[in-house]
Amino acid sequence: MNALLIEFINEARELLEDTGTNLLALEKNPGDTDILNISFRAIHTLKGDSGLFEFEPITRVLHTCEDMLDQLREGNIQFDAYMVDALLKACDLISSWLSSLEEDERLPLQAPGMADDVIKKLQVFLSDNATTKPDTNSNESTIYWLQNIPEAARIDAIERATLECMPMCAVEYTPDDQCFFRGEDPICLAQQIQNNLWMEINPVNPFPALEDLDPYACNICFHILCLETIEELEYLFRFSRNQTTISEIFPEDLLQEQSQPDVDTPELNCLHSILRETLVALDAMSDADVFEGRVKSTSEVLRSVLKSAQMHSMVDAINQAECEAIDQAVFLPIQLCIRKILDSLNKPAQNRTAKREQRATDSSVNKDPLAEPRTANNQILKVDQARLDRIMALIGEMVVAKNSLPYLSQRAETTYGVRSLAREIKEQYVSINRITQEMQDAIMEVRMLPVSHVLQRFPRLVRDLSKKLDKKIEFVTVGEETEADKNMIEALSDPLIHIIRNSIDHGIETPAERLSVGKPEFGTIKVRSSQENGRVEIEISDDGHGIDSEAVKNKALRQGLITEEEALSLSERELINLVFRPGFSTMEQVSELSGRGVGMDVVRSGVERAGGTVSLSSRTGQGTTVNISLPMTMATSHVVLVEADTQSFGVPIEMVVETVKIPRSSIFKIKQREVFVLRERTVPLVQLRKALHLRENTANADDECAVLVVRLMGGNIGIMVDDFHDNVEVILKPLEGIMTSIKGFTNTALLGDGSVLLILDLKELVQCQ
Amino acid sequence: MPVNNYEQEITLVGECTAEEADILLGFLLEQPDKKVNLTDCEHMHCSLMQVLMAAHTKIKMPGNERLAWLLKTALPNTN
Numbered sequence: 081m082n083a084l085l086i087e088f089i090n091e092a093r094e095l096l097e098d099t100g101t102n103l104l105a106l107e108k109n110p111g112d113t114d115i116l117n118i119s120f121r122a123i124h125t126l127k128g129d130s131g132l133f134e135f136e137p138i139t140r141v142l143h144t145c146e147d148m149l150d151q152l153r154e155g156n157i158q159f160d161a162y163m164v165d166a167l168l169k170a171c172d173l174i175s176s177w178l179s180s181l182e183e184d185e186r187l188p189l190q191a192p193g194m195a196d197d198v199i200k201k202l203q204v205f206l207s208d209n210a211t212t213k214p215d216t217n218s219n220e221s222t223i224y225w226l227q228n229i230p231e232a233a234r235i236d237a238i239e240r241a242t243l244e245c246m247p248m249c250a251v252e253y254t255p256d257d258q259c260f261f262r263g264e265d266p267i268c269l270a271q272q273i274q275n276n277l278w279m280e281i282n283p284v285n286p287f288p289a290l291e292d293l294d295p296y297a298c299n300i301c302f303h304i305l306c307l308e309t310i311e312e313l314e315y316l317f318r319f320s321r322n323q324t325t326i327s328e329i330f331p332e333d334l335l336q337e338q339s340q341p342d343v344d345t346p347e348l349n350c351l352h353s354i355l356r357e358t359l360v361a362l363d364a365m366s367d368a369d370v371f372e373g374r375v376k377s378t379s380e381v382l383r384s385v386l387k388s389a390q391m392h393s394m395v396d397a398i399n400q401a402e403c404e405a406i407d408q409a410v411f412l413p414i415q416l417c418i419r420k421i422l423d424s425l426n427k428p429a430q431n432r433t434a435k436r437e438q439r440a441t442d443s444s445v446n447k448d449p450l451a452e453p454r455t456a457n458n459q460i461l462k463v464d465q466a467r468l469d470r471i472m473a474l475i476g477e478m479v480v481a482k483n484s485l486p487y488l489s490q491r492a493e494t495t496y497g498v499r500s501l502a503r504e505i506k507e508q509y510v511s512i513n514r515i516t517q518e519m520q521d522a523i524m525e526v527r528m529l530p531v532s533h534v535l536q537r538f539p540r541l542v543r544d545l546s547k548k549l550d551k552k553i554e555f556v557t558v559g560e561e562t563e564a565d566k567n568m569i570e571a572l573s574d575p576l577i578h579i580i581r582n583s584i585d586h587g588i589e590t591p592a593e594r595l596s597v598g599k600p601e602f603g604t605i606k607v608r609s610s611q612e613n614g615r616v617e618i619e620i621s622d623d624g625h626g627i628d629s630e631a632v633k634n635k636a637l638r639q640g641l642i643t644e645e646e647a648l649s650l651s652e653r654e655l656i657n658l659v660f661r662p663g664f665s666t667m668e669q670v671s672e673l674s675g676r677g678v679g680m681d682v683v684r685s686g687v688e689r690a691g692g693t694v695s696l697s698s699r700t701g702q703g704t705t706v707n708i709s710l711p712m713t714m715a716t717s718h719v720v721l722v723e724a725d726t727q728s729f730g731v732p733i734e735m736v737v738e739t740v741k742i743p744r745s746s747i748f749k750i751k752q753r754e755v756f757v758l759r760e761r762t763v764p765l766v767q768l769r770k771a772l773h774l775r776e777n778t779a780n781a782d783d784e785c786a787v788l789v790v791r792l793m794g795g796n797i798g799i800m801v802d803d804f805h806d807n808v809e810v811i812l813k814p815l816e817g818i819m820t821s822i823k824g825f826t827n828t829a830l831l832g833d834g835s836v837l838l839i840l841d842l843k844e845l846v847q848c849q
Numbered sequence: 850m851p852v853n854n855y856e857q858e859i860t861l862v863g864e865c866t867a868e869e870a871d872i873l874l875g876f877l878l879e880q881p882d883k884k885v886n887l888t889d890c891e892h893m894h895c896s897l898m899q900v901l902m903a904a905h906t907k908i909k910m911p912g913n914e915r916l917a918w919l920l921k922t923a924l925p926n927t928n
Contacts, residue, residue, distance in 0.1 A: 281923035287903035
């Protein structure tokens with residue numbers, strides 16, 4: 081796909097997402113002009129970008145959105161919540177189009193019709209007022225007074241805007257006639273604009289005869305062209321917003337205002353190519369001795385070319401550029417001048433952004449010394465994730481490779497008997513270890529994303545669903561700046577949608593129900609994120625009516641997920657967590673349950689696939705809390721090495737609670753199962769040798785057993801092994817191909833000495849017992 | 850007084866506030882062709898500028914550059 085299109089799609093997604101968030105904020109806070117301005121600018125930028133391509137429906141929809149936001153900004157129309165709906169719908173539509181652009185690089189066939197529908201809906205809000213006020217504010221309509229700017233001021237303005245890289249704005253300031261009585265002095269205000277390029281002051285209506293003049297009825301209009309940002313100007317004119325029109329303009333706007341030269345197209349093309357050639361030739365010249373001669377000859381050529389093309393107005397500009405070039409001993413003024421002429425030659429393109437883009441590439445090709453800081457300003461680099469993944473994989477390999485050094489050192493000492501070499505290898509290992517650790521940290525940092533990345537879509541979800549269900553819900557996030565690996569953040573997305581949707585659907589009551597039980601009308605869904613012990617903890621809580629554990633129990637019984645005896649022995653918390661069992665919710669209508677249950681097994685499997693855990697707690701009448709805990713990264717994992725029958729196996733360190741040695745005598749049997757007592761609690765025990773069908777253990781000399789206590793399925797379980805070894809850092813590789821059918825192991829990993837380590841799937845092993 | 854009506858010319862001196870607009874208008878109504886000397890004028894309220902614009906009177910530009918720049922655009926043909 082065209083690189084520009086890819087960039088457009090990505091940027092458009094970002095802008096739409098931001099706009100969505102901002103619109104929701106605006107809904108809460110209709111008076112916030114900052115948010116309004118940000119949204120307006122985002123839509124405006126997007127519209128400009130879309131003009132680069134032939135996506136006319138997108139441009140049209142955005143244009144209407146822009147109009148609406150602009151009218152809101154100007155206070156011409158009143159804000160109401162339905163507007164946000166309409167605008168969000170429009171954004172959604174464009175998002176969906178982006179997807180089809182991504183797939184087959186074109187818009188759906190019905191796009192123009194869809195655009196018309198959305199535009200009609202948007203225009204409902206505009207029609208009241210739009211007719212009364214002609215659209216003079218829209219940046220698209222040319223600003224009529226720009227043509228009053230004399231040639232010299234124009235050139236000066238374009239030059240300064242280009243050289244100083246400042247945004248150019250056109251301000252039309254018409255103080256209302258009563259402004260003097262409010263103590264305003266428009267002159268003072270106008271003078272506060274720092275980089276004023278050009279100004280004209282005219283009476284709004286022709287002045288009457290002096291006898292009839294009311295000196296205190298302001299009848300003055302300022303037209304100002306300046307190098308300022310819209311933000312600064314908006315701030316400056318914040319008390320006179322409705323008397324001011326501020327529009328950002330581009331050098332092209334000033335050029336477009338010029339009368340188009342009356343030249344035939346072939347001639348125009350010829351002129352075009354001469355100018356381009358000159359531009360290239362100037363770049364190649366660097367000989368200082370003949371500099372002045374070159375400038376003069378180039379200018380002469382340009383002058384005659386322009387004269388023959390009837391572009392006399394430009395000849396002056398060339399003369400001026402020639403003087404400047406000789407003064408400053410650089411070709412730059414001439415180059416700038418040529419480019420300006422080229423710009424004005426280009427037929428007024430459909431969109432000025434296209435030109436901007438072209439200019440940007442022009443200047444980067446030309447190695448314009450002034451263009452460099454412009455690109456350097458952009459400090460953010462967007463990189464394809466695959467490249468980062470590759471670096472990460474390589475660093476991962478490096479971590480494993482470095483692990484072979486201790487083995488080497490050991491061999492140097494034991495096999496070859498060179499102790500000093502062994503020591504040196506160890507020293508080297510320490511520094512390599514440090515560097516790889518830092519490399520790993522660095523790449524991790526690059527991949528870190530804040531949780532807010534996945535949370536930002538939820539305010540919209542909550543808003544839309546609660547509206548649909550006539551509930552009043554507030555969505556609160558705490559600690560959304562908590563960071564985790566991109567993969568983890570993405571793994572959170574689906575589970576969160578399920579959980580939050582459940583909270584809205586089944587958790588939070590209707591306002592009437594809430595009021596009747598003495599709760600505030602607004603329900604709250606809160607997502608709290610934090611970082612603990614290298615894990616990301618996400619807590620999603622609502623203050624709805626919680627889960628009825630009895631209903632869960634009955635349903636689980638009916639579905640045969642648990643037996644009667646089990647049901648009696650389970651605690652309330654354990655009962656509630658039954659909703660995570662696969663098949664629990666999918667079989668019957670959810671509405672039977674007073675609580676939740678839609679696809680909770682999806683939540684659990686999603687979280688567990690990412691190496692996380694999820695648990696649920698609920699208090700009837702007070703709400704439900706879901707806790708998700710995820711590792712911060714998936715790149716490398718720490719595993720504890722355990723030994724059984726002379727073989728090594730790995731256990732993920734996250735599962736390990738502790739390692740203990742217990743006397744054989746403390747192992748009991750309850751029915752068929754072995755248990756042992758640890759700190760006055762009975763812990764089930766599984767012998768790893770038995771579970772893996774290895775040879776039976778011959779009793780230890782000291783009659784002690786090594787037991788790894790792991791946390792599994794919400795409880796502690798002891799795994800009896802022969803011995804513990806170090807914990808090591810490895811890259812887990814999934815069991816692939818023929819090995820997928822092997823039960824009892826989750827992954828493999830390569831150890832530093834080249835041997836393959838199998839990672840135990842303890843859950844499966846325990847369940848098989 | 851920031852606004853003075855001398856024999857030869859009307860002068861505006863220093864900071865001229867909105868109150869002066871009425872006075873200036875009065876002077877100019879009496880003698881519409883009188884030249885207005887702004888040499889020592891530092892600032893004038895918009896209402897005064899409006900009077901000068903409406904009167905099409907001849908002016909002597911102020912020494913203050915900012916004000917001069919502004920007045921040149923407002924009163925282009927009256928120097």
